[in-house]
Amino acid sequence: xxxxxxxxxxxxxxxxxxxxxxxxxxxxxxxxxxxxxxxxxxxxxxxxxxxxxxxxxxxxxxxxxxxxxxxxxxxxxxxxxxxxxxxxxxxxxxxxxxxxxxxxxxxxxxxxxxxxxxxxxxxxxxxxxxxxxxxxxxxxxxxxxxxxxxxxxxxxxxxxxxxxx
Amino acid sequence: xxxxxxxxxxxxxxxxxxxxxxxxxxxxxxxxxxxxxxxxxxxxxxxxxxxxxxxxxxxxxxxxxxxxxxxxxxxxxxxxxxxxxxxxxxxxxxxxxxxxxxxxxxxxxxxxxxxxxxxxxxxxxxxxxxxxxxxxxxxxxxxxxxxxxxxxxxxxxxxxxxxxxxxxxxxxxxxxxxxxxxxxxxxxxxxxxxxxxxxxxxxxxxxxxxxxxxxxxxxxxxxxxxxxxxxxxxxxxxxxxxxxxxxxxxxxxxxxxxxxxxxxxxxxxxxxxxxxxxxxxxxxxxxxxxxxxxxxxxxxxxxxxxxxxxxxxxxxxxxxxxxxxxxxxxxxxxxxxxxxxxxxxxxxxxxxxxxxxxxxxxxxxxxxxxxxxxxxxxxxxxxxxxxxxxxxxxxxxxxxxxxxxxxxxxxxxxxxxxxxxxxxxxxxxxxxxxxxxxxxxxxxxxxxx
Numbered sequence: 001x002x003x004x005x006x007x008x009x010x011x012x013x014x015x016x017x018x019x020x021x022x023x024x025x026x027x028x029x030x031x032x033x034x035x036x037x038x039x040x041x042x043x044x045x046x047x048x049x050x051x052x053x054x055x056x057x058x059x060x061x062x063x064x065x066x067x068x069x070x071x072x073x074x075x076x077x078x079x080x081x082x083x084x085x086x087x088x089x090x091x092x093x094x095x096x097x098x099x100x101x102x103x104x105x106x107x108x109x110x111x112x113x114x115x116x117x118x119x120x121x122x123x124x125x126x127x128x129x130x131x132x133x134x135x136x137x138x139x140x141x142x143x144x145x146x147x148x149x150x151x152x153x154x155x156x157x158x159x160x161x162x163x164x165x
Numbered sequence: 166x167x168x169x170x171x172x173x174x175x176x177x178x179x180x181x182x183x184x185x186x187x188x189x190x191x192x193x194x195x196x197x198x199x200x201x202x203x204x205x206x207x208x209x210x211x212x213x214x215x216x217x218x219x220x221x222x223x224x225x226x227x228x229x230x231x232x233x234x235x236x237x238x239x240x241x242x243x244x245x246x247x248x249x250x251x252x253x254x255x256x257x258x259x260x261x262x263x264x265x266x267x268x269x270x271x272x273x274x275x276x277x278x279x280x281x282x283x284x285x286x287x288x289x290x291x292x293x294x295x296x297x298x299x300x301x302x303x304x305x306x307x308x309x310x311x312x313x314x315x316x317x318x319x320x321x322x323x324x325x326x327x328x329x330x331x332x333x334x335x336x337x338x339x340x341x342x343x344x345x346x347x348x349x350x351x352x353x354x355x356x357x358x359x360x361x362x363x364x365x366x367x368x369x370x371x372x373x374x375x376x377x378x379x380x381x382x383x384x385x386x387x388x389x390x391x392x393x394x395x396x397x398x399x400x401x402x403x404x405x406x407x408x409x410x411x412x413x414x415x416x417x418x419x420x421x422x423x424x425x426x427x428x429x430x431x432x433x434x435x436x437x438x439x440x441x442x443x444x445x446x447x448x449x450x451x452x453x454x455x456x457x458x459x460x461x462x463x464x465x466x467x468x469x470x471x472x473x474x475x476x477x478x479x480x481x482x483x484x485x486x487x488x489x490x491x492x493x494x495x496x497x498x499x500x501x502x503x504x505x506x507x508x509x510x511x512x513x514x515x516x517x518x519x520x521x522x523x524x525x526x527x528x529x530x531x532x533x534x535x536x537x538x539x540x541x542x543x544x545x546x547x548x549x550x551x552x553x554x555x556x557x558x559x560x561x562x563x564x565x566x567x568x569x570x571x572x573x574x575x576x577x578x579x580x581x582x583x584x585x586x587x588x589x590x591x592x593x594x595x596x597x598x599x600x601x602x603x604x605x606x607x608x609x610x611x612x613x614x
Contacts, residue, residue, distance in 0.1 A: 007318050008362035012369040015325060019373035022212070023380070026202050032382040036206055043203060 167431075167525060168267020171274055172240065174540035178285065178582050179236040181553040183560070184224055185586040186595035187288045188232075189602040192224035210381030213333030217291045224287070224602075229560065236284040239294050244270050246301035250495065253305035254442075255502055261439050268435070272428055273494050275529075276418050277536050282484035286584040293487040296334030301495070303327040304345060307367065311349050311360050321363050325370040332374035336384075336469050337488050342371055344462055387473065403472035404465055411464045414486045415493070423528040424535060429501055431521050436505035438513060452503040456496055463492050536581065543579040552577040556587075563603035570605050573613035 023029045027036030194200045200219030205212055223231035247266040256262065274280070282289040303324060310320040331338045346367060353360045378384065419425070466489045511517055529535050543549045552575065559572050574588055586592055588610040600608050 005316050005362045007316070008321060008366035011318075011321065011325060012366045015366070015370050015373050019377055022377060026205050028206060028380070028382050032206060036202075040203065040206055043199075 167522070168264065168271055171271035171537050172244075172267065174537065174544055175240060175274060175280075175284070175581075176237060177544055178540060178549055178579075179233055179240075181549040181579070182233045182236055182285045182582055183553055183556040184229070184232055185286050185288070185584050186588070186592050186599060187586050188222075188224055188286070190595050190598035191218040191288055192222055193598055193601045194219070204383065206382050208383040209387065210378035210384040211292065211333055211335065212377060212381075213296075213330045214291050214335070216333075217295065218288065221291075222287070227564075232287065235287055235290060239284050239290055239298065240270075242298045243273075243294070243301075246298045246305075249305045250301050253308055254499065255436075256439055256441050258439065261435075265432070265435060268428070268432060269494065269498055271537065272425075272432075272497075273491065274536055274540075275424060275428075275532075276422075276490070276534065278414060278483040278486035278490055280536055280540070280581045281584040283487050285582040286586065289484060289584065292335055293484055296331045296338055297488055297491045299327050299330050299334065300338060300341065301491070303331060304495075307345070307349060310363060311353060311358055316363070321366060324367060328367065328370040329374045332371065332378055335488065336375075336378055337466060337485065339375060339469055340462070340466050341488075341492060344459065346371055399475075400472065403468055406471040407466070407468045408464045410471070411467065411486070411489055414483075414489070418490070418493070422532070424525065424532045427521060427524045427528055429497075431525065432498065432501045433505040433508065434511050434517070434521065436502050437510050441502055441506070449503060449507045452500070456500045456503075459496055460493070463489060463496065466492060540581045543581050548577050548579040549582060552579050552583060563599075563605060568605075569607040569609070571609045571611065574610060576613075 020029075027033035027039075194203055197216070197219040201212055201215045204215040204218070208215075219225075223229070223235070244266050247269050248262050251262045251265050251269075252259075255265075277283055283294050284290055306320055306327065307324045310317055310324055313320065328342065331342060346364070349360075349367070350364055352358065353364055467485050470485055529538060532538065555575055555577055562572075563570060572588060575583075577583075578585075586595075596608055596610075599605070
């Protein structure tokens with residue numbers, strides 16, 4: 001059989017190649033590649049490290065890394081099943097610290113007025129990505145307000161309890 | 166005249182457009198390729214929309230004036246896409262096509278389910294309006310491709326490209342794109358047009374585009390987390406939701422709507438006074454069946470959304486109806502074109518034109534849901550200008566990069582251009598993006614007296 005109009009078929013092949021190239025280049029050919037996953041985590045860390053609030057926090061702490069380790073230990077020691085993804089050994093530990101600190105601080109900043117209640121506590125329902133995630137869990141900072149959190153940042157883990165959603 | 170009066174407030178409102186919080190979140194991701202890749206891996210499969218966020222985003226260069234041009238460009242593009250649509254399917258006279266495009270645009274504006282999300286909110290307009298405009302262009306271009314006597318490779322190339330842009334723009338176009346391709350195959354078969362090769366290429370493009378969209382790790386994660394398995398039962402529930410929600414929205418469009426009735430009469434009057442091409446001259450029975458079929462199938466446009474939402478979909482998400490409304494506007498205009506040939510001719514008298522215009526203006530004025538009237542209200546009451554000044558004042562304070570900043574919740578919220586995605590209890594997750602964008606250490610947002 002002689003194909004009179006070859007161009008559409010050539011275009012079809014090119015479209016197929018371009019689509020597969022896109023999948024390959026994004027590192028998501030069959031499943032997301034390890035390389036791409038690392039790139040995403042690195043970017044998230046970089047973004048959070050650029051967050052000046054965290055810089056100011058780290059300046060107020062003598063050793064942010066020790067604080068991070070303490071936080072992570074606290075979470076692991078309580079180890080509710082829902083936080084497995086967060087304390088996954090594949091995830092760089094400082095990204096965990098940055099996420100927790102940033103979320104805690106954002107919450108305290110935003111809900112300042114609410115903290116005047118007698119039963120003061122900060123609850124941050126942590127979501128891995130967006131809302132409605134089933135592996136959400138609550139980070140509860142007991143009897144603490146924003147000013148107290150910042151001045152006592154080194155002892156943040158002692159106010160923290162972790163609950164599954 | 167109707168077109169001009171209707172479009173004027175929307176053009177003026179463009180100059181009061183300001184960025185929303187989600188716009189900032191999309192403006193702190195560096196580069197173009199990384200932006201597309203990052204969103205594809207972590208968020209969703211809308212690769213074309215991600216490309217637009219990355220490449221055509223004035224906020225990335227802190228160009229706030231260029232941001233205001235986005236709604237204007239979109240309105241003009243929608244107008245031109247209607248113009249192309251009319252010249253392809255109805256008639257070729259340019260002046261008449263321009264007039265009718267303006268009327269259809271007014272028709273689309275009158276009951277648009279969410280104007281802010283359609284035009285005045287960059288992220289959303291790239292997700293909903295841009296693919297819609299490209300879809301209308303695709304309908305016209307692909308139809309011309311199939312109708313052309315000779316093989317036309319540039320048109321084929323453009324059609325394939327448009328498929329990628331639309332599918333990679335919004336997955337809600339899955340059903341309309343599939344329906345249209347089926348129609349083209351049917352037309353090719355019935356009229357023996359010998360366009361198998363072109364249709365094969367378009368089918369491959371459609372398959373590849375949706376393959377990329379639905380195999381995105383971000384989309385897959387979303388589907389997995391929603392825990393909505395693809396079962397007949399779930400599909401039926403989603404179809405049922407889609408059907409009911411669309412009907413609910415359509416009721417407000419069709420029920421006792423005098424404005425729509427008079428505008429339809431005007432369009433019929435318009436069609437009767439000009440020569441329609443053969444496409445619009447289908448028999449009433451045949452076209453009624455086709456329109457009914459496309460209408461019923463169109464009730465399921467939001468099916469991918471209702472399915473993914475797993476029964477948690479809310480009618481208040483009015484932005485998802487932007488796409489079905491465009492689809493119904495086009496079906497409605499084609500139907501009026503067919504009907505106009507089969508009802509008695511209205512006499513071509515000045516008094517009829519003036520009467521119709523008077524009724525349209527009166528019913529438009531009395532219609533409390535008329536978006537054009539509400540747009541004028543935003544302008545005349547000064548709410549749009551006050552909103553613009555309020556946000557601009559916040560932007561200029563934020564740009565000074567202070568260590569700490571206190572902002573107030575907005576007082577002015579013009580209905581047509583305020584999307585709601587600004588500082589409030591639900592947008593807390595965008596605070597970090599705002600701080601990173603303006604290099605702010607601490608951000609406090611509070612109610613101000």
